[in-house]
Amino acid sequence: MEWESVKDSWALANQKKIPCMGYGTWLLSGEEAVDSIKKAVRLGFRHIDTAAFYGNEEEVGKAVQQCQDEGIPRNQIFVTSKVWNDNRGYENTMASFKKTMERLKFQYLDLFLIHWPASENRFENWKELNAGTWRALEELYEAGKVEAIGVSNFKPHHMEALLETANIKPMVNQIEFHPGFWQKETVEYCKRQEILIEAWSPFGRGAVLEQELLKNLAKKYDCSTAQICLRWELQHGVLPLPKSSNEDRMKNNMQVFDFSLTEEDMKQIDEMPICGFSGEDPDQIEF
Ligand SMILES: NC(=O)c1ccc[n+]([C@@H]2O[C@H](COP(=O)([O-])OP(=O)(O)OC[C@H]3O[C@@H](n4cnc5c(N)ncnc54)[C@H](OP(=O)(O)O)[C@@H]3O)[C@@H](O)[C@H]2O)c1
Incomplete structure (x- = not known):
């Protein structure tokens, strides 16, 4: 795979195009x-990641509208949103999606995700809850209101349970993925299932950028440690969602298409000890 810019797209399992780097919000x-x-x-950037939980869908919709007024059509900007944990189940998810679309003021959404799985430690009926949420997403997809559907923070056992009743396989799984914490088992599982992995916190919220190995590699490749992270993620076939509110850092994050990491350097990053982990295990979260 070779790409030239953040505008280059990968194809989801349903052939919907998704720009290979997203902007986290x-x-x-x-x-x-x-x-x-x-x-x-x-x-x-042509790909924006938001969620009902972030409380900024209205702002995302406003920004996309203003970009459209400047000549960048809505259909050239890929937008993702997610249903939050207090709206699980079929009815709640349908109602929550309606509110999301009212805030975004869109005719359709590119990608809609289940933000976190209901898990066994908090819900006896976790499988039914996830299945109900997923049925709503399938219906929205079949009605053409969303052009792709997926999940976030699902481990293989959450996915296996979902697939017992799903008619449509999730096209995306958005998980915590950065040097020092990259969930190899989930990644390998999703690759076998042709589910695209998106990397949330591609810099571990900034926490991994001071790691010695990454600093040495940045010197070697004459780039920033942030660029090393993004390049490592892309070369894993994983789609990063860097967040920055600073224009120079946004530019820096986009400039990762003129070099590639050697296999040996990829492996060194793969083998970094755990660092920068958010501590948010989908089986243990209390929210
Ligand atoms: N699905 C989920 O459960 C989930 C969970 C968490 C996040 N996400 C998504 O993933 C996105 C990214 O994750 P995140 O916001 O947690 O963290 P992140 O992207 O790993 O890190 C953001 C931090 O890195 C800094 N930064 C960005 N570019 C930099 C650069 N080139 N050099 C140095 N520092 C840089 C930013 O500061 P400045 O802004 O000052 O540049 C900010 O402090 C989120 O915005 C969200 O869309 C999803």
Whole structure:
């Protein structure tokens, strides 16, 4: 696989195109969110990641509308949102999706995800809950309201349980993935199932950028440690979602298409000890 820019697309299992790097929006709000997203799109990002939980869907919708007014059509910007944990189950998910679309003011959504699986430690009926949420996503997909559907933070056992009743296989699994924490078992499982992995916190929320190995590699390749992370993720066939509200860092994050890491350097990063982990295990979370 070789790519030239963040605008280059990969294909999901249903052949829907997805730009190979997305712009993360967690913790962006108000005017800062609108301005940052517009900056990111002007620079070349064509993929925006939001969620009902982030409280910024309205701002995402506003920014996309303003980009459209500047000549970048809605259908050139891929937007993802997610249903939050307090809206699991068929009815709640349908109602939550309606609100998401009212906030975004879109005719369709590119990708809709289940934000976190219901898990066994909190819900006796976790399988039924996830199956009900998924049935809503399938219905929205079949009605053409969303062009792709998927999950987030699902481990193989959550996925296996979902597939027992699913009619459509998730096309995406968005998980925590960065040097020092990359969930190899989940990644290998999803690759076998042709489910695209997206990397949330591709820099471990900034926590891995000071790692010695990454700093040495940045010197070797004459780039930033952030670029080493993104390049390692792309070369794993994983789609990163870097967040930055700073224009220079946005530009830096986009410039990862003129070099590649050797197999040996990929392996060195693969083997880094655990670092930067958020501590959010989908089987243990209390939210
Ligand atoms: N599905 C889920 O459960 C889930 C969970 C968490 C996150 N996400 C998604 O993933 C996205 C990214 O994750 P994240 O926001 O947690 O963290 P992240 O992208 O790993 O890290 C963001 C931090 O890195 C800094 N940064 C960005 N580019 C940099 C660069 N080139 N050099 C140095 N520092 C840089 C940012 O600061 P500045 O802004 O100051 O540049 C910010 O402090 C989120 O925004 C969200 O869309 C999803």
